[in-house]
Amino acid sequence: MGDTVFSKIIRKEISAEIVYEDDEVLAFKDIAPQAPIHVLIIPKKEIPTVNDINEEDAPLIGKLFLVAKKLAKEFNIAESGYRLVMNCNKDAGQAVYHLHLHLLGGRKFSWPPG
Ligand code: AMP
Numbered sequence: 748m749g750d751t752v753f754s755k756i757i758r759k760e761i762s763a764e765i766v767y768e769d770d771e772v773l774a775f776k777d778i779a780p781q782a783p784i785h786v787l788i789i790p791k792k793e794i795p796t797v798n799d800i801n802e803e804d805a806p807l808i809g810k811l812f813l814v815a816k817k818l819a820k821e822f823n824i825a826e827s828g829y830r831l832v833m834n835c836n837k838d839a840g841q842a843v844y845h846l847h848l849h850l851l852g853g854r855k856f857s858w859p860p861g
Contacts, residue, residue: 753845783853794846797835824852
């Protein structure tokens with residue numbers, strides 16, 4: 748088992764506000780929200796970055812998006828819109844090396860991103 752903060756959340760060693768869980772995927776509220784809705788959707792499998800995704804992970808990665816879609820509906824941002832972000836490595840500002848999909852909504856976002 749790895750030792751990122753997200754591994755500890757998966758193992759329930761530290762608490763998080765969990766909004767979705769199944770055998771493969773966990774979703775919880777970001778501790779430092781950047782929007783009214785800011786949820787992190789993660790695979791329970793330890794995959795550090797997008798660079799580490801394998802062919803066999805394709806269904807799992809697809810599932811992250813299906814969970815994002817479901818949560819967007821539940822949080823009433825499906826129609827207004829939302830942003831899904833996956834940062835990879837230092838130039839993108841990745842801080843936690845356990846793959847995670849940010850679901851952000853409840854406000855307008857600018858483009859291009861900073
Ligand atoms: P990233 O910069 O893409 O690696 O994003 C990491 C995210 O994890 C940041 O938005 C943090 O606020 C969030 N984060 C870090 N620790 C926790 C935690 N214990 N519970 C919830 N979110 C966290």
